[in-house]
Amino acid sequence: TEGADQAMYNILVSDPVSEKGLAPLVGDDNLNVTMENAANAGDLSQYDALIVRSQTTVDAALLEQLTNVKIIARAGVGTDNIDVDKATEQGIVVVNAPDGNTISTAEHTFAMLMAASRNIPQANASIKNEEWNRKAFQGRELRHKTLGIVGFGRIGAELSKRAKAFEMDLLVYDPFLTKARAEKLGVESVELDEVLKQADYITVHTPLTKDTQGLLGMENIGKTKPGVFLLNCARGGIVDEEALKHYLDNEHISGAALDVFEEEPVTNTELACHPNVIATPHIAASTQEAQMNVAVQVAEEVRNFLNGQPALNS
Numbered sequence: 420t421e422g423a424d425q426a427m428y429n430i431l432v433s434d435p436v437s438e439k440g441l442a443p444l445v446g447d448d449n450l451n452v453t454m455e456n457a458a459n460a461g462d463l464s465q466y467d468a469l470i471v472r473s474q475t476t477v478d479a480a481l482l483e484q485l486t487n488v489k490i491i492a493r494a495g496v497g498t499d500n501i502d503v504d505k506a507t508e509q510g511i512v513v514v515n516a517p518d519g520n521t522i523s524t525a526e527h528t529f530a531m532l533m534a535a536s537r538n539i540p541q542a543n544a545s546i547k548n549e550e551w552n553r554k555a556f557q558g559r560e561l562r563h564k565t566l567g568i569v570g571f572g573r574i575g576a577e578l579s580k581r582a583k584a585f586e587m588d589l590l591v592y593d594p595f596l597t598k599a600r601a602e603k604l605g606v607e608s609v610e611l612d613e614v615l616k617q618a619d620y621i622t623v624h625t626p627l628t629k630d631t632q633g634l635l636g637m638e639n640i641g642k643t644k645p646g647v648f649l650l651n652c653a654r655g656g657i658v659d660e661e662a663l664k665h666y667l668d669n670e671h672i673s674g675a676a677l678d679v680f681e682e683e684p685v686t687n688t689e690l691a692c693h694p695n696v697i698a699t700p701h702i703a704a705s706t707q708e709a710q711m712n713v714a715v716q717v718a719e720e721v722r723n724f725l726n727g728q729p730a731l732n733s
């Protein structure tokens with residue numbers, strides 16, 4: 420038959436990814452999709468493509484078994500769970516879904532900012548404990564407070580629009596931000612030290628790289644205003660947890676909102692359970708819309724790539 424000489428490709432989806440979003444793969448007769456954790460997916464040399472979120476660690480040991488994989492797609496933005504250098508050495512293309520969860524992540528960060536400034540998680544816990552404690556939860560308005568955004572890519576830019584609607588003042592640090600883009604988006608681009616010195620709230624929106632690991636650590640947090648509030652809805656480790664704990668304990672920092680941790684699931688319970696920390700379990704991108712978007716993006720990318728087209732988001 421006509422299809423007989425067409426290659427069949429096996430695709431392994433080793434983390435929970437929206438099945439509906441994977442429709443472009445399921446609808447292609449030449450593609451076989453297996454949804455299974457890599458550890459239980461049998462001989463890994465049978466697969467031509469791998470789709471992951473953040474749970475699967477694609478390290479050298481796993482890559483060695485992926486002898487026929489041609490493309491690894493991350494249904495999300497950060498590829499820090501993938502050894503990209505080793506994959507590239509093996510001739511594997513690594514792609515991500517760069518914008519499918521931008522809005523969800525910006526909204527979650529803003530939700531954290533609002534929840535923290537009005538003590539909503541703490542007040543909610545108190546009332547559920549059958550207390551009526553109006554005095555304990557006096558908050559702060561966001562209007563006219565300075566929000567420092569470290570990393571001004573897609574998420575940082577969306578966040579800035581929301582902060583402006585709340586009449587916040589913005590200071591942005593991003594070494595890759597051009598003057599033209601800063602002007603277009605109506606933000607002031609400054610040096611990191613300026614953000615550290617002036618911001619009332621500092622939020623990070625960079626990838627985790629050698630340069631951003633511990634970017635907010637002992638020294639840089641030490642330069643911030645007393646009472647500053649830190650947010651990390653990007654990647655665990657950009658804000659150094661030990662330094663954060665130190666400055667929370669000595670009350671230099673008034674609080675922190677964290678969606679991500681150096682180790683996940685979180686093991687640093689001292690930090691997650693700190694009274695001035697509000698925390699969520701890496702759910703900034705966990706919305707119906709974002710999960711659908713990223714699944715469709717990687718499914719189309721994998722299908723097109725296996726059908727001989729170049730990868731768009733490598």
Ligand code: MLT
Binds near residue numbers: 472496
């Ligand atoms: C991402 O990098 O896209 C987010 O951390 C979300 C996720 O892990 O799915």
